[in-house]
Amino acid sequence: MVSRRRRGKPTITDVARRAGVSKSLVSLVMRGARHVSAKRRGAVQAAAAALGYRPNAMARSLVQRRTGILGVLSSDLHNPFFADVVDGIHEQAGRAGYRVLVTTGGRVPAREDEAIETLLQLRVDGLILAGLLVESRLIVDASRELPVVLVGRTARAASLDSVTNDDWAGAVAAVRHCASLGHRAIAHVDGGQGAGASARRGGYEEAMRELRLGKYRRVAAGSFTEEGGHSGGLVLLEQRPLPTAIFAANDLAAIGVLNAIEERGLGVPDDISLVGYDNTSLAALRHLSLTTVHQPRLEMGQLAVSILIERLEEGRTRPRRAVLSPSLVVRGTTAPPAPRA
Secondary structure, three states: OOOOOOOOOOOHHHHHHHHOOOHHHHHHHHOOOOOOOHHHHHHHHHHHHHHOOOOOHHHHHHHHOOOOEEEEEEOOOOOHHHHHHHHHHHHHHHHOOOEEEEEEOOOOHHHHHHHHHHHHHOOOOEEEEEOOOOOHHHHHHHHOOOOEEEEOOOOOOOOEEEEEEOHHHHHHHHHHHHHHOOOOOEEEEOOOOOOOHHHHHHHHHHHHHHOOOHHHOEEEOOOOOHHHHHHHHHHHHOOOOOOOEEEEOOHHHHHHHHHHHHHOOOOOOOOOEEEEEEOOOOOOOOOOOOEEEEOOHHHHHHHHHHHHHHHHHHOOOOOOEEEEOOEEEOOOOOOOOOOOO
16 A cells, blocks of 8 residues: 655745746735736736645734734623624725734623733734723733724823714713603613713713703613613612603613613603614614614724724824714604603
8 A cells, every 4th residue: 555645735835836926926915915917916816726825824924023913802792882893893904904803801801901911912913992991001001012992982192092982972962852852851871881981971961951951860870781771770760750761871771771661561752762872783673763872883993993004004103083973863762751640
């Protein structure tokens, strides 16, 4: 029996020989260089496909001191808002020739810190941190090693860039909408320590003062989760008089508030109007039809990548603070208050 020697993996030399070009040209094609002719690029790609060649990303990163990978850390991938932001990141990164590595800290600061350290050890080229709860000093420390963009959280350090929504203005719009329908007892379930929660609470409080509804101001502690909205909603429903409208810190919290309202035998919007924040896919579901404040989620993710690449490839050093404008989306959970005895 004649044994056959197992063939090794094809190398860049094998591809170059088959395509009839130099190894340096193969390397240029594999890196996506633009100044290679279409004919030569096609020959290299055909040779690589025929041989089953895959470039060694680790070796290439050692030579270039770049991995071509952007690290993305999200506070909570169960929240559709962050899922949409990540979609935008993927789209823009792909167009720019980068790959994306996504992880989450599950809304636990210690786990977020560990995830940042892991991404740093993997030598990603830059970090996009979406809605994190981790201490600012740890984020600043990371930005001393590589470019960092925050999404949904404001930045103060010059080494950090950020992409946020004007949460204050969005909350003001939510309260004004309820007031325009005739509501006065407008309450708020806040987002706890979540990124942007304090600004949304501040906008709610300012709008209530401006509308001379300060005596009706009521805030219940919550979080950016259904559980937080549910517990905050129950607190408000134990108070008298009942609020006629509730503004929840985000759409997930609004669903929790809705559950609390229904558990008390009340209806939305017949008994209590309800407004969320984010305009996620959940808000548009027909059986929910939630009035909410829209954040341009895909655009926020895309812009975060563009801002990161400015630091990576263009050498920008001055910080960028992109603040996008929200808009109100009126659906079926808000209506004029019903007369009460």
